[in-house]
Amino acid sequence: MSGSTASETLATVIAHLRDRQHAHLTALGEFLSIPSVSMDPAHAADMATAAQWMVDCLQRIGMTRTEIVATAGHPIVFSEWLDAGSAMPTLLIYGHYDVQPADPIDAWHTPPFAPSIRDGNLYARGASDDKGQVMAVVAALDAWLHTFGRLPINVKLLVEGEEETSSVGLRRFVRTETERLHCNAVLMVDSSMLTPQHPLILYGTRGNCYLEITVRGPASDLHSGTFGGAVENPFNVLVRLLASLQDGDMRRVQVPGFYDRVRTVDDAERRLLASLPLNDAVLQAMTGAPALAGEAGYSAIERASIRPTLDIHGISGGFTGPGKKTVIPAQATAKLSMRLVPNQDPEDIARQVIDFLRRQAPPTVSLDVHILSASRPVLIDYRVPEVQAASQAFEKAFGALAGFMIGGGTLPIAADFQEALGAPLVITGFGLPDDNMHAPNEKLNLSCFFRGSEMIAHYLAALASCP
């Protein structure tokens, strides 16, 4: 690169990144103003707008070829810069442009799609999950392309629009387009650091099995005065079924077979977790709960990482408005999901839960269970050079090597990348645990955003000299 030393080159790139911080923030603000809520059909047009915005942005910074890949759902943005030559490694970078719904809207201090900066944070739905992280990558690519007209390695970029709805289209794309996606490593930029001083690389993720359970009783809603006592109330049955899934003392899931395939985690791995700045007091402060709670015999971070869980997310039916209404609802529906750990299989788990519920459901109701998603857990060898180089890039940008743990959240696409492409995954990101991802007042720490883009710039350079 023009005869300058590697460190001079990097210094130029980093200086450019810092000069352009305001411009990167402005671009991110534009991106965040598009309410690209993938799970709400009312936002279908916004999804297309967000995808096109991404394409325009990547073309502007000088990526060689950028296209919109149609899927049965929301489109994928696929972009390449492959001019480093076949001797250089290829990095596939992954992010997503879709966001969670913003409800409950009333709980936001500023509107979710009108980005607002307060106290060093940018508030907006998607700020942290994942538009801000995607734009940190874009800023790094821009810095290399703008200063030196090239990237240190070949880069392929995948930005999908269905991360919040199970990545159906991208999963198919990855499974069928293994040639086009061929790479030496996959960098997934869609997760959180532990603190602004503690970067984190996930050497696996929990899977997920999301169910919707409906209990149907009377043909229509009934008055509990006239019929109360004579007929089954679907809510009364539903709460018994839900309560049976987990015991209240040990907080163990009571579905037979649920723990059969849970991988035994050895003491070394538990020590690795224990070394992270995530003791129970830290976690309790993060949640603001009166006290932590969970499966007996494990620390809070273990319960949120290497142990499976069961969480109810919502229950609908009947009457929940102001005041009181004495209705026996025709039906009641619960949404719940289980986070699964290696080597649990989400399809097996779904079957076990459904069987368990069916055995208990009385003949006085009908029971429907729908599997809304089933994503496998992932386990990665974190000792490979492509992963370790990422930790070192964090050290350069943030002043600290990354910690390593299995992530509690689910990245449905990670298992597909691993199996279809056979390349090591680097699952990391620049969010923070208190970013309110999936909750009101989502935010992005601006320092993490700027340093995150520097980490990417360093990582591209480091991969150029990977063995």
Add this chain to the structure above:
Amino acid sequence: MSGSTASETLATVIAHLRDRQHAHLTALGEFLSIPSVSMDPAHAADMATAAQWMVDCLQRIGMTRTEIVATAGHPIVFSEWLDAGSAMPTLLIYGHYDVQPADPIDAWHTPPFAPSIRDGNLYARGASDDKGQVMAVVAALDAWLHTFGRLPINVKLLVEGEEETSSVGLRRFVRTETERLHCNAVLMVDSSMLTPQHPLILYGTRGNCYLEITVRGPASDLHSGTFGGAVENPFNVLVRLLASLQDGDMRRVQVPGFYDRVRTVDDAERRLLASLPLNDAVLQAMTGAPALAGEAGYSAIERASIRPTLDIHGISGGFTGPGKKTVIPAQATAKLSMRLVPNQDPEDIARQVIDFLRRQAPPTVSLDVHILSASRPVLIDYRVPEVQAASQAFEKAFGALAGFMIGGGTLPIAADFQEALGAPLVITGFGLPDDNMHAPNEKLNLSCFFRGSEMIAHYLAALASCP
């Protein structure tokens, strides 16, 4: 009355009622078009409109004095015609002009506040509960006043606007205005017949204890990936608490002391219930449920009449929209109520339930329980002449004497009438069990409406000769 015989007089009144059916229906349609939903603050103006509509109507038919009585909530309409003289008995007639909320709106075949006639039924929110029944009374008063310029007895009419929100204002009014409300009998017209051929008089009603239970965990909604397993999910706790209230095999409420004050019902009274056309097959057909269910050892009609119950009406918090969202909600809230039988005390029961829940709630959450209403059950001596005369009036209008049972629903004001006025209550009405009171597609059987007004006309005459 102009020297005609009593039966000629009645024939004239009934003939007038039949001539005016279309006009009465038109008036009822007007009344039903006012969305007087008492529990929704957004409908406060509609409540005032409905009260004034009632006043105008009563003045038009010739009631001597009609006034709007302000309360802390929605106003009471109080109307009198006392020109029969002090030698004649006074009947206090009760009804209400407020209605239940219309949700779920989407389930209505025609709009809830645009009355629509199909197949001999009038569909609208409030058609049966209770505007249609009130207008049957108004039609009968109108027929007497129009044909003979007078009523056979003195009549006081109370039409309240808070029946669906616990009658707070009227209960105070009844307790403090015992002089103005002095009467020889109270006719409450706000319930149902068994079938169009089987009138029904209630010799009591179940009480009610309505609770709102909130479990609070984390300070704000959390992502179940990041925090699932580490922190208590308020839903998981809430379903365990709710499930503990009733056992799934015997369907008995498990709160200690709950059954202690339940009156023992002797075989004679159980036979009275068994003689009604309400066997299990009939009840199952009414509900459209796959099968009936309830407390072991009792028939369905017993469970809906002389036995207490517990019904969950709605559970809120978290996410219930389309798709899936993996949220651990900051809080989860359930609405539930218990129907209580003589001699259970709703305040005692509320305390027992709250204590029971508090003993079980883990220290990892905070628990709030609010009593939304507490209404005592009522028991009446149905052998007194004022009650028996009503049964005979039914025979004249509908061709059948009334059956007698303890009603499953709750009329909070009934206990106040009984205690404050010391007069026998006649709790009856012209609704039907399939009228969808409190549910979408509420309707009123037009034949019941017309015959109901005739029953009232007969009853007024019969009371004139009560011993």
